[in-house]
Amino acid sequence: MWTIVLVVAIGLLAGVLAGLFGVGGGILFVPTLTLGLGLTQLHAEATSLLAIIPTVVAGTWRQQRYGNVRWRSALILGLAAIAGVEGGVQLAESLPQATLRRLFGALMLVVAAQVAFRTLHQDGRTGKARTASTLGAAKSAPPE
């Protein structure tokens, strides 16, 4: 009983992260499905993708109304990513996983620092005026 409550709560939190940052939520879904609901890693990864769909549809629907979605870019990114997944799966079997994982982790830290650094050095330029004009421009763009 409490497990289900916890699982639902983490699902909710994953959704908030997804909506807030534009990530899928899989990072929280997968461990929740394995630890909370006892799925195997493979089933959890597959099921997480299915769970991401309602999360992303709800988030994108709201973002569309806020005028933030660039559909053409999203389509290009999504289709290219599907091709990338194929490549990744092929390579995953032939490369030392642990080393790659650490390298990617380190890269992530560098990127995090980069994002933080850029943000701290552009406070004057991304003020209210620019945000407002961007929102206005986005709203006039045709949907889909």
Next chain:
Amino acid sequence: VLLVLIGLAAGFFSALFGVGGGIVIVPLLLLLAHFLQRPAMATSLAAIGIIAVAGTISYGFHGELKPGAAAIVGIPGAIGAIAGTALQQRLANRTLSLLFALLLFGIGLKLLV
């Protein structure tokens, strides 16, 4: 062309490490494609939708999906996403970026150890 490369990278890394594509797409849109925070994050979300649909179909053929379990996390996930996007509109770009950097930092650390 840049977007194609970003998408390829996102799919590639998500297959290798099981991280969501968004963790790759958002920073690259911010740093390389010079998107502002909200459009970057919203567009990433839409792209992930496409990736998730393709992935689900491919796993679905192998019978590895658990629709009940997906609903238990996915429906709260949808509600959370509505709250998350609403919250996002109220945060300054600067705050959003710094929080996102913190999230990346946490995931980086987790992968590193």
